[in-house]
Amino acid sequence: MDTRSGAERLLAHMVHALGSANAHHGYMFANARATRIKMLVHDGFGVWCAARRLNIGGFAWPAQGSTSGAPLTLTREQFDALVLGLPCQSLKDMHVITRL
Numbered sequence: 001m002d003t004r005s006g007a008e009r010l011l012a013h014m015v016h017a018l019g020s021a022n023a024h025h026g027y028m029f030a031n032a033r034a035t036r037i038k039m040l041v042h043d044g045f046g047v048w049c050a051a052r053r054l055n056i057g058g059f060a061w062p063a064q065g066s067t068s069g070a071p072l073t074l075t076r077e078q079f080d081a082l083v084l085g086l087p088c089q090s091l092k093d094m095h096v097i098t099r100l
Contacts, residue, residue, distance in 0.1 A: 003031045003038050007049040010040040021047070028082075034058035037083070054085045 005013070010029065014021045021027065023044040030037045036053045059082055061072070074082065 003029055003036050003051075005029075005038075007040060007047050010038065010049060011042075011047055014040065030059055030061070034061070039083075052083060052085075057085060059085055 002009075010027070011021055014027050021040070021042045023042050025042055027040045028037055029040070035058050036051065037059055038049060038051045040047055040049050061082065
């Protein structure tokens with residue numbers, strides 16, 4: 001997916017790929033180098049788009065359990081680590097993310 005896309009194009013891609021965009025769900029996209037992510041959120045009233053870019057390093061995506069092409073589901077800790085640019089694979093060892 002082209003991460004230069006806005007909310008409408010990302011939403012159209014989600015509907016085409018999954019059949020619909022569910023309310024109260026977020027959909028994340030990354031560029032090929034994993035230095036930028038965009039998140040499309042359907043909050044029940046509409047959609048909004050957020051972007052994050054890392055100047056150094058890349059976003060470390062958690063491993064997907066199957067190769068079926070099914071959407072990847074993240075835990076709260078994995079999501080927080082991903083958005084911060086931390087390696088979520090070693091969350092249990094790090095214990096650095098807290099929610100205030």
